[in-house]
Amino acid sequence: MNDIFIQEIRMPYKVRAMIMLDRENDDYVIYVNDYLSEEARLRAIEHEREHIGKGHLYSELSLVEIERSMK
Ligand SMILES: [Zn+2]
Numbered sequence: 001m002n003d004i005f006i007q008e009i010r011m012p013y014k015v016r017a018m019i020m021l022d023r024e025n026d027d028y029v030i031y032v033n034d035y036l037s038e039e040a041r042l043r044a045i046e047h048e049r050e051h052i053g054k055g056h057l058y059s060e061l062s063l064v065e066i067e068r069s070m071k
Pocket of ligand 1: 047051067070
C-alpha cells in the first residue's frame with residue numbers, strides 16, 4: 001500500500017530516526033527518537049521520507065553513499 005506510519009520511540013541518543021519496511025503490507029514505518037525536540041523530530045521525519053521517496057531502501061549503494069547523495 002506504500003503508506004508511511006510514524007512512531008515515536010526511545011532509542012539510543014545518537015539515533016535520530018530509522019525506517020522499517022513492512023514487507024507484508026508494503027508499508028513503511030519511520031521510527032523517530034522521542035529524545036529529539038519537536039523541530040528535530042520533524043526534520044528527521046522529512047529526511048527519512050526523502051530516503052523512501054528516492055527508493056533508498058531498495059538501493060544497492062552503501063549507507064555512506066546514500067547519505068552523501070542526500071546533500
Ligand atoms: Zn539518512
